[in-house]
């Protein structure tokens with residue numbers, strides 16, 4: 001067990017649960033169960049009254065206003081909304097890159113508010129693969145080494161991580177480009193390297209913030225087909241996009257406006273899928 005913090009102490013006194021769906025740290029400690037190893041079959045993501053306020057000193061900006069949302073394991077979700085509506089704010093919180101100001105984010109049943117920075121980076125490394133609009137690859141570093149990097153943090157042995165990085169690059173169709181530097185690859189190829197990197201530690205949750213924003217239509221379709229395939233294999237995939245054509249690949253569309261969740265709808269093909277599954 002990691003160091004006990006004041007925040008956790010407060011959580012123990014106050015006691016926070018997810019209305020029976022999430023388990024508070026206090027409850028886990030009472031049951032003497034380890035923080036992460038317990039299989040949890042509730043929703044992968046649950047947000048309760050989640051608020052994000054950016055305090056820039058002079059003014060406070062409300063990034064997200066009381067969001068309540070559940071995403072089940074294995075869902076394929078698009079997040080849409082005009083510029084400034086809070087999409088990236090939400091993604092950064094879902095990806096444990098930022099914390100909510102108020103409310104709760106339960107990831108795999110665990111309240112992330114109870115976690116120390118070390119625990120958050122550990123959970124990020126093991127449970128979340130993040131894909132960005134601008135790829136965020138390390139320049140002057142080969143595609144292979146870029147994909148290996150998260151495994152280095154996860155202390156995977158050198159031979160295993162090279163073997164897995166090669167397999168992942170094959171998987172995204174870049175087996176022949178392993179030694180290429182990012183600036184020797186096209187935009188679509190760079191994004192495929194970034195997806196391979198996001199998959200390095202086999203995370204259950206893949207978050208992509210406008211992954212096709214810098215790509216042409218053909219490359220965008222390739223990237224979305226890759227996400228569809230990952231979703232079919234069981235991953236939970238959440239994609240931010242401005243384009244209806246991109247959102248049409250997913251099963252569920254969440255629309256944001258001015259920091260609020262405006263609508264939550266199922267795409268036609270996913271309703272068809274549910275009906276087909278039911279028969």
Ligand SMILES: Nc1ncnc2c1ncn2[C@@H]1O[C@H](COP(=O)(O)OP(=O)(O)OP(=O)(O)O)[C@@H](O)[C@H]1O
Nearest residue numbers: 054056061062063082083084085086087088089090
């Ligand atoms: N670091 C920050 N400091 C202050 N305000 C911020 C910060 N990041 C975002 N905001 C504000 O929060 C609101 C939501 O921003 P966010 O980046 O989540 O929008 P978005 O929906 O991702 O927009 P886009 O489509 O342009 O990427 C905006 O009003 C923005 O100005």
Ligand SMILES: [Mg+2]
Nearest residue numbers: 087088089209
């Ligand atoms: Mg954004």
